[in-house]
Amino acid sequence: MNNAHTIKSVTTNIQDADSNSAVFYRINEGQKNKDLFIERLKNSQAQVVYVYSVEQWNCEDDRVVLVNEDEFLNLQEKLCNDVYPNWSKVKVIGVTGTNGKSTIVHLCQQILSANGQKAFTIGTIGVFDGEKELLPSPGATTPSAIDLKRILHTLSTYDFACIEVSSHALAQGRLKGIELISAGFTNLTQDHLDYHGTLENYFLAKVKILEHANKLYIPAGEDELKNLLDKASIKYTVAPQVDVSYLKDSFQMSFNLKNISLANSLVVEALGKKIVIPTDIDLPKGRFNLFSYEKSSYVVDYAHTPDAILNLCSETRKAFPNHKIITVFGCGGDRDRAKRVKMLEAALPSSDEVIVTTDNPRTEDPEQIISDIVKGHEDDKCITICVDRKKAIDLSVRSYSRDTIVLIAGKGHEEYQDIMGVKHHFSDIEEVKNKIEILKNEDN
Numbered sequence: 001m002n003n004a005h006t007i008k009s010v011t012t013n014i015q016d017a018d019s020n021s022a023v024f025y026r027i028n029e030g031q032k033n034k035d036l037f038i039e040r041l042k043n044s045q046a047q048v049v050y051v052y053s054v055e056q057w058n059c060e061d062d063r064v065v066l067v068n069e070d071e072f073l074n075l076q077e078k079l080c081n082d083v084y085p086n087w088s089k090v091k092v093i094g095v096t097g098t099n100g101k102s103t104i105v106h107l108c109q110q111i112l113s114a115n116g117q118k119a120f121t122i123g124t125i126g127v128f129d130g131e132k133e134l135l136p137s138p139g140a141t142t143p144s145a146i147d148l149k150r151i152l153h154t155l156s157t158y159d160f161a162c163i164e165v166s167s168h169a170l171a172q173g174r175l176k177g178i179e180l181i182s183a184g185f186t187n188l189t190q191d192h193l194d195y196h197g198t199l200e201n202y203f204l205a206k207v208k209i210l211e212h213a214n215k216l217y218i219p220a221g222e223d224e225l226k227n228l229l230d231k232a233s234i235k236y237t238v239a240p241q242v243d244v245s246y247l248k249d250s251f252q253m254s255f256n257l258k259n260i261s262l263a264n265s266l267v268v269e270a271l272g273k274k275i276v277i278p279t280d281i282d283l284p285k286g287r288f289n290l291f292s293y294e295k296s297s298y299v300v301d302y303a304h305t306p307d308a309i310l311n312l313c314s315e316t317r318k319a320f321p322n323h324k325i326i327t328v329f330g331c332g333g334d335r336d337r338a339k340r341v342k343m344l345e346a347a348l349p350s351s352d353e354v355i356v357t358t359d360n361p362r363t364e365d366p367e368q369i370i371s372d373i374v375k376g377h378e379d380d381k382c383i384t385i386c387v388d389r390k391k392a393i394d395l396s397v398r399s400y401s402r403d404t405i406v407l408i409a410g411k412g413h414e415e416y417q418d419i420m421g422v423k424h425h426f427s428d429i430e431e432v433k434n435k436i437e438i439l440k441n442e443d444n
Contacts, residue, residue: 007020008020009021009022009150010022010024010079010080010083010150011023011146011147012025014046015043015044017044018045019045019047020047021045022048022079023049024075024146025049025050026053026054029055037051048065050071050075051064051066052066052071073145073173076145076146076176080149081177084149084150084154085153086152086153087150087153087156089152090152090159090160090161091160091270092178092181093162093266094163094165094180095108095162095165095262096164096167096186097187099187099189099255101141101186102123102302103256105123106162107281107283108160108162108263108266108267109129110281110282111263111278112159113130114276114278114281115271119158119160119162120134120160120161121163122138122143122148122161122163122164123142124141125285126138135151135155141169142163142166142174142175143174145174145175145176148175149178165209167205167206168205171205171208175209182215182217182265182267183212183215183216184216184262185207185209185229186259187219187224187225187307188203188206189308207229207232207234216235217262218236219258220238220240220261226238237265239264239265240261240265241257241261242264242277244257247277248281251281253319254315255311255312256283285429286414287301287413291433294399295403295404296400296403297404298396298406298408299312299407299408300429300432301408302412302413302414304411306339306345306346308409310346310347312407313327313349313407314349314350316350316405317350320405324352324404325353326351326355327347327353327409328354328355328392328393328407328408329409330356330369330370330373330410332359332362333363333366333418334363341372341373344373344377344383347409348380351382353382355383355395356374357370357385357386357387357389357392358387359389360417361417361419362418363421367387370385389417390426390431393431394431394435396408397432408428414428
């Protein structure tokens with residue numbers, strides 16, 4: 001590593017690198033990706049660029065060092081240890097699984113704080129100490145190996161980091177060198193098959209969390225996950241259910257009871273002693289956030305998989321058996337198409353009405369995504385199609401003659417819509433709040 005002593009930062013973002021930066025850049029197949037790298041390299045001030053290219057390739061720029069995949073990861077680890085030496089001072093709790101990761105790390109952070117520990121979270125929402133954003137969002141559920149160690153180093157005055165661990169992160173070795181003081185596996189349902197190919201590969205990626213932990217906790221009642229782990233001869237501990245009778249009503253729902261019970265076990269394991277769950281503990285932004293107006297309640301939730309939609313709708317039906325339930329959701333573009341109709345079929349049994357709309361279409365046609373969702377259900381009279389998400393929320397957030405709950409699912413905390421590669425500002429929470437204010441003003 002030439003001039004390693006002058007390197008003061010390590011990054012995967014070649015555009016933001018300065019003359020004291022080492023960049024790690026992976027080039028995937030295709031000439032287009034090589035051309036994009038060359039263009040970015042011309043405008044970069046990076047001191048050195050370590051490149052792993054999937055295809056055989058040469059580069060004339062003397063700043064570029066071509067390495068194989070093992071060298072690529074090992075050099076990252078060595079440089080990060082040199083440049084960000086304090087990352088290892090922070091104890092790390094990790095949570096993987098299809099649904100519930102954001103909620104559980106948020107709950108872990110609150111429980112740790114209530115028990116005298118300074119803790120922060122890293123995940124889908126960003127880097128937070130409770131509701132306080134500590135650092136700009138790294139742009140991924142689990143940051144790159146480099147960004148993760150940079151964040152831990154920067155926040156090394158904290159006792160604990162509670163992090164969401166995605167299947168992508170585990171498959172790509174983003175936790176390389178990091179030991180988890182406790183680890184949880186929430187559940188496993190269909191998601192990210194566009195990346196992993198099969199549910200088995202998805203599961204095998206998830207259980208890589210045990211390469212970083214000595215013990216794995218799972219929630220009670222996750223029989224399918226239990227069976228998969230048993231079949232693979234993987235040891236685990238079922239988190240005992242905690243008493244939620246003194247907590248907010250949202251914890252009475254079975255999926256949130258599982259979440260807080262798993263969070264409790266992870267913190268107990270991390271601290272090695274009994275703990276207290278604070279009475280004011282709350283769910284994170286965009287997770288069963290409840291708003292009310294007259295006889296109606298409006299819930300904004302991040303549920304974006306068939307299992308999450310099923311849990312959201314069925315648990316709401318159990319909790320409010322006499323209410324009318326309207327579910328609003330869409331599906332993301334450029335993702336697993338097979339789960340689209342399954343999302344609808346998960347919502348229908350517990351919903352009186354379903355409004356199918358747009359989520360993050362990305363580069364796909366929103367109307368084609370909706371067509372995939374309603375395939376085989378085109379004549380179902382309880383289904384309404386409204387392509388414009390803003391109009392769909394406007395249509396559903398209104399005054400009803402009977403007790404009604406509107407479930408607005410899929411985006412939760414997100415404050416954008418990704419359309420043809422451009423992120424436009426959009427927030428389900430803002431739309432609901434604004435519409436409620438309009439309704440109140442109309443009544444005055």
